[in-house]
Amino acid sequence: MMFRDRREAGRLLAERVAATAPDAVLVLALPRGGLPVAAPIADRLGAALDIVVARKLGAPGHPEFGVGAIAEDGPPVYDQDNLRYARTTERSMAGTLAAERAELRRRIRRYRGDRPAPPVTGRVVVLVDDGLATGVTAHAALRWIRGRGPARLLLAVPVCSPQARDLLAPETDGIVYLSAPADFLAVGRWYEDFGQLTDADVDEVMRGYTHA
Template sequence: MIFRDRTRAGRALAERVAEAVGECGHRPIVLALPRGGLPVAAPVADRLGADLDIVVARKLGAPGRPEWGLGAIAEDGPPVYDQDNLRYAGLTERDLSGTLDAERLELRRRVRRYRGDRPAPAITGRVVVLVDDGLATGVTAHAALRWINGRNPERVLLAVPVCSPEARDLLAPETDGVVCLSAPPDFCAVGRWYEDFGQLTDEDVDEVLRRYAHA
């Protein structure tokens, strides 16, 4: 399944998420992982009549190979590590202490940049849908789910258009359900499954958040 772009993927995902959420007695909240998760999350929030906000997370990359995620952090939560990848890299959690410190600083900067003076979203007792544009290792979403679950939601769903089967299986125990339109065995990378997978900017994030804050 190849998606035209993130917005169209979100529209397709929204119907499946609505089925999974079902009837709930209060307004659910959709949380996107910025930047790429927001254009996917917006149609989902529209379909559910839900609030839309973000949860900010950062990948902990391998030294010299920052694109290889060995762990992640979300908001003010504890780090989550991919133990299999750590062993494969011949590293320990302590070896990533410098990376962790640097990414915490960048995470705080991004929280200030995207959220300003607004508090973190209130999710206690609510149905929460975490959305991203796709999952490769799933480690960043894992950190976000741990942060969400630490705030006592009623239910937590993870929703993505495409993911690796391994990421889906890893994260299922952290949720009350995973909604994934496609989990190809030859996954390789998220961008492979989009015709348009252009880089998004902080201004793109601002535009979506302003629209929903006004609504």
């Protein structure tokens, strides 16, 4: 299943989310890529839209291969299988963790300013990203949200690897997706337009939405 771009994927996914969680009151996106997907979902549900800032921890020498992730002020979450595959350890990731923690703080200041993190306690929350490869970034975000006591927590993505779907299922009250191809390979493979987004793109999407 190919998507023209993230917006189209969000519009298609919105109908599936509405059927699964019509009472959702808060849509949280993983910026940058998750926001264009999340906006049509928030529109369809009439829900508030906000962000959860997370950063992947890439393997030394192979930064695109996620072995862990951090979200907001939460602790790192590591994928032990990926650590072993990359022949690295949590201790050896200390330098990468410090650098990504600094970038995460920069993005929080850039995207949210003085606004506090979105309150999720007792709310029905849908976390949205543009796809799941290893799923490690969404894993950290889900752990952070779950630790704040939502009434119900769903994960919504247009496309995901079967492995990531199965990994994250225990962390959610349900995963809503449109496609989980066995030959997944990479998120961008399933989009005709998967251009890199900027901080300005985040600002553009967030303008005009009621935040949490």
